[in-house]
Amino acid sequence: MLDFVTIGAALLASLGGLFLLWHGWKTHADMRLRAACVALLWSMSAAIWIWRFGAEIGIPLALETAALVAFGFILTRMERREERPARKRAAIVDAAASSSRGSWRRYVLGTVRVLVAGPLGLIAAMAIAVVIATRTPMAEQTRLILAGLIVPTLWAIGIGWVVCHRRLAVQAASFATIGAAGIGLTLLAGA
């Protein structure tokens, strides 16, 4: 029974914050006071989850239930629209893409992009992680795990950077420099 009440209160606080936010969004009201109330309600919700389940479990529970509550709420506010037939447009022929020279160029550039984002990006991320794993003043497991978590994060940022910009030279040079610096530092530390 106690669980039912606590979980219900946490969900209500989360929903209350969301409702206030939605109301302000809908009426274009001044958001300063509203934002403070929303922050207070969401903090209350998180505090209830943490009080009931402890910080380790309470924080992820607060985030996950907030996401579900938000999407459930948005579903109830769905705007229905009339089906509209898609507009017919004349086909655009990309001359560069359709020519054999253009497609070869695209394949070569694509392969280089994959190499820079993939192996080179991973080497750069690992180089930073190696420095964290070997040189930071923490317990050895903490160093290893934090460095391990940093690798996919940095690698993902690197992939994003490579795929979002047409010019590859800057990214390739940066990754190579970071990789060389990390390996150099590790070798120096080992010597």
Next chain:
Amino acid sequence: MARFRIPNAFTRSMLDGHGLIGVIFGAVIYMLCLSGSLIVLVDQLTIWERPQATIVRAVSPDMLQRVSEDAYARASAAGVAHDIFINAPTPELPLLNIYAYGEGGEADNHREWSADANGKLGPALEVPWVVFVQELHFNLTVPGALGRYLVGIFGTLLLASLFTGILAHRRILKDAFRLRWGGSTRLTNADLHNRIGVWALPFHLIVSLTGSLLGLSGLIIFGLAMVAFKGDQTRAIASLLGPQASEDSRPAPVPDIRPMLALIDAETPGARVSQLRLEHVGTAGQQVTVSVAAPGHLTRAESYVFSPDGTLKQKAGFTDGNVGMRIYGMLTPLHYGTYGGLALKVIYALLGGGLTLIVATGGNVWLARRRDQGRPAPRLERLWSGLLWGQPLALTLAAIGEVAGLAPALPTYWAVTLLVWLVVLALPQRLPPARLLRPMAGIALLVLACSHMAINALGNELGNTTSNGIDLLWLSVGLGMLYPFLASCIRRERRV
């Protein structure tokens, strides 16, 4: 004061990059998200696949001792008595399963048994469909470490697409509550994609980061450990996995685990044993690892490593160790949602379903945008649609094959996946693949639920609530998939 504005060129480049990741890797990411959403319910699906399995609610230290001795005797006779794992019952999965491995580990010859409530060993619990879905999610059914690394790389790509997706979203606040349904396909898909993507972002970041690290841990963590310990492999492994059994092959009796369990019980009274690992069992170098449930903690269990004489060698520290060990213990539970019982698993399945929907709608938006720009890719549109609706169909047909004992899951799944792609390319232009595949997947789900219930009715196993709940879930999803088709039939009838 001038208002900060995100430059259009920046948004455009982020959007292009986001689309590029999605279009190249979206298919595999979709497979991983769909199988992951299912596998969150692994305990419930295990009971569903074998509702006749012997239920074991609790195990005593005496019973665990008996089971380990019996398992060792059987494993020795089969020549696979190198390591023995005993998975004790949990509230979600009340089964007692025992695994014995030879020196080659899982890839080599091994044996499995299930025990009853008296600890008597019987035939293994066979759940081939659940094992297949797990393999699809863990390693894309590619054997060995390569499959795991591939999954880790796709996890990283998902993380990259989350970063670029957020940066590409100019109207993140302006459209925070807008969900338009109907009208243009592109708008509906874009709204769904953006709303789920933004509001469930913490969940998506958690599962993609943990998934990436879990897949690549063999490469990243142990690679880093090797560098940190200057190539000392033993120290590198011991730093995270604890002490290892030594290579002293002189024969020795199976260790008495009762004093070990008594020691743990003295420290944490009432701690429920979740797993026993007897490594290098029957040799002088053997050791025992006891994992006990850790209620109130995010980690699934705390582990204690013992010498064969019952001396505690090390406590892993997943509950009270340093920050690193505590985070290490949290990775798997955070990825699979194993820290809050069935309710949390349902939340994970829903949020995982949301992530699957993001991948699906992302591809739809990209294809619709091309069409709107006058550069349609009709073949790609068909293949994408074949993937979205063909995957539920392939997974369901694989399940029907196993439940009815007609065909193994792995070849069924891949054969259906490939066949669907061939069929959608051969379909006439006027027939969109979704119109064919969605009702087919719906009918397959209804057939799965009905055949499963019929088979279990024959074995008088219809009283199993979990199994019935899963059947009800298949029925609801199946009917949901059939709804648009049935609704259009009814509308046509009325018009006539």
